[in-house]
Every structure is written in C-alpha cells, then in structure tokens.
Amino acid sequence: MIPGDLAARLRLLTEASFFADEPPLEPLQPARAVPSQLPEYRPGDRFSALIQKALPDGTFEALVDGRTIKLALPQAAQAGERLELVVARISPHAVLANPAPSAPGETAARAALSPTGRLISFLLTGQPAPDTPAIARGQPLQAASGPINAAALAAALRQGISESGLFYESHLARWTTGKLPTEALLREPQARLPLTQAGGAPNPAAPAPAQSGATTDTASAARAASAAQSAAPVRTDAIPDRLLPVMHQQLDALATHHYSWHGQAWPGQAMELDIEDPHGDGEHADADDAAWKTTLRLRLPALGGVEARIALDPSGVRIHLSAEDNATLGVLHQQRGGLADALAKANLTLKELQVSQGHEHTTG
Secondary structure (H helix, E strand, O other), X not given: OOOOOHHHHHHHHHHHHHOOOOOOOOOOOOOOOOOOXXXXXXXXXXXXXXXXXXXXXXXXXXXEOOEEEXXXXXOOOOOOOEEEEEEEEEOOOOEEEEEOOOOOOOOOOOOOOXXXXXXXXXHHHOOOOOOOOOEXXXXXXXXXXXXXXXXXXXXXXXXXXXXXXXXXXXXXXXXXXXXXXXXXXXXXXXHHOOHHHHHOOOXXXXXXXXXXXXXXXXXXXHHHHHHHHHHOOOOOOOOOHHHHHHHHHHHHHHHHOEEEEEEEEEOOEEEEEEEEOHHHOHHHOOXXXXXEEEEEEEEEOOOEEEEEEEEEEOOEXXXXXXXXXXXXXXXXXXXXXXXXXXXXXXXXXXXXXXXXXXXXXXXX
C-alpha cells in the first residue's frame, strides 16, 4: 500500500538535495545589550566623580568610571575636583547625587531638615534630601582673575542669590503686581523651562512669538506668562532634574531659615557664604532689631584659611575674623584700621571687631 504522505516525503528529499551545496547557516547568537549612557547605579550607591566642567544649566560634566556623564549636585564644584558622592536618583539624562559623608554617623554642624521636611522633600522630588543644601553657582562672580572689584563682586553675589530660584514664588507674586521686571524673573531657573516642558501643549491663547517690529517687552511678557502658568498646580509632570536641588534648598531654607551659597569668587577661588535669618527664630520673629548673621569662608593662596563672622543690626555691625596662620593674624591686625575706614565710608557703624586664631572649616 502506498503511504498517503509519499508526495510530501518526495518533496522534502528533492528540496534537501537542491540545498545540499549551500553553506550551512550560522547559529543565532544572543544579541549584546546596548551599553547605557549612564552607569548602572542604584540609589544609595557610592561612587567617585572627577568634575570636568560646569554646564550652563547648573549641572556638571564629570568623569565616572571612565565615562563622561551629567551630574546634578546640591552644591558647587570646580573643574578638576574629585568628589565622593552617593546616588540619590537616576534619570534618563543625569545622575542626581549628594555628597558622601566622610564618616559614618557624621552630623551636620547646623540645623537640618526635620523628619517631616525630609518626607515632603522625598514625596515632591523622589529622592532623599541632602544634609546641607546650598545655592550652587557654576560661574565665578568675577569672570577673570585680576584686580578685585569689591562693588562688582557684591553686586554679582547679590544677583546670584536673588536669581538662584530660592525665592522664585515670592518673586512671582511681586511680578504679578508689577513690582518685579519680567527680565529679572526670566533669569531664574524655574522660568527658563522650555514651553513644552513647562506647560505641556502650547497654549492656543498665548501670544505668538514676537515678529520683527514687536517690542521686547511683549515677548518677555509672553514667556513670563508661560512660566506663571507652569507654576499653577494643573499638571503632575515630573520635576526637571536640574530643579531638584533648588527644591531641596527651598525646603531647607523654610525649615532652618539658613541660606548657604557655594561658588567661586573668581576663577579657581572657592568661597562659602552662610546667611542666618533672625526672623526665623521664634524668639526674634517679631523683633525689628534682630541681627542678621553672615559667615564668609575662604582659603586664599597667600593667607590660608580665613573666616569672617558678621552680625548686622540697625545699631551697626560686629565682625569676628579668624585665621589659621599666625602670619595672617598679624596682617589682619594691621588692616583693622583700613576695614573700619571702609565701613565708615559705607555708612556702617563698627560696634565690634575681633581677630583671633581659629581652626574652623575653610573652603579649599
């Protein structure tokens, strides 16, 4: 009896002989995974980063494990500086990291966020709050090294703190009442978000981009209006990576009434500035004569570590200067009269001036 599948068998034999001379196919190999642009870290991992340069958006380009990545930090950093960091969050474009504690159980020298504040910070940003958030500035206050212009440095520092984004909501309220220029508001990080990111789809009612002949004020007003719309709680889009450090700074300032600025006074010269708001203290909340306290720290090439603690109230100013080096102490003593004269020219009454040796932390 002829098998019913004979025709099928013959066809298979014919096809087998036809392809007999064809080279055998290579077996399939498992595809190699495409390497990720960012290291495969998880929150809590510790790593070392070599800062390459500061980027215009306030983040940093850094070398990590042989790769160049983008870092978002809660503090300033200098090119060539090596930092020990702890991963707080990984985004598609950047690694958000906090400084690693130098020793287990290390405590901050000043008040930090309360447990409630840290919980709010985590719920808002998705990452733990750094222990010492600071207003970071990537560019030096004075663009080039050379003769120091004290007035220009003071103006740049004031502008850097004012436009850091720390007081954005307050400035937005002033802008809506016409007390703050649009140009000043647009220089803050929150107002520099792209329109598609700040408010989702473009607003049909928003003014069209300024054409030739249109005034700059009209275009600026349109951008500020978009920024104001983005501040309204109408969407729940993810917070941009570069704004997370600003939010931590805002929460820290609300909890501690303490503001820290870290940056460069001029290229290569690191500087730290701490400001304490006396009205944040319950004992002096309503006192108009409470003293504002500021601490300035520098490590200068010739003088070494120098710290100035300044208390200012309506009656005058009290200054305490400290230095690590004995020779520097002698220089400070010699210049006491010049400092008093400079304060008098600025219409400030010098109530007290102390110079002493200290071993406080100074910026390197």
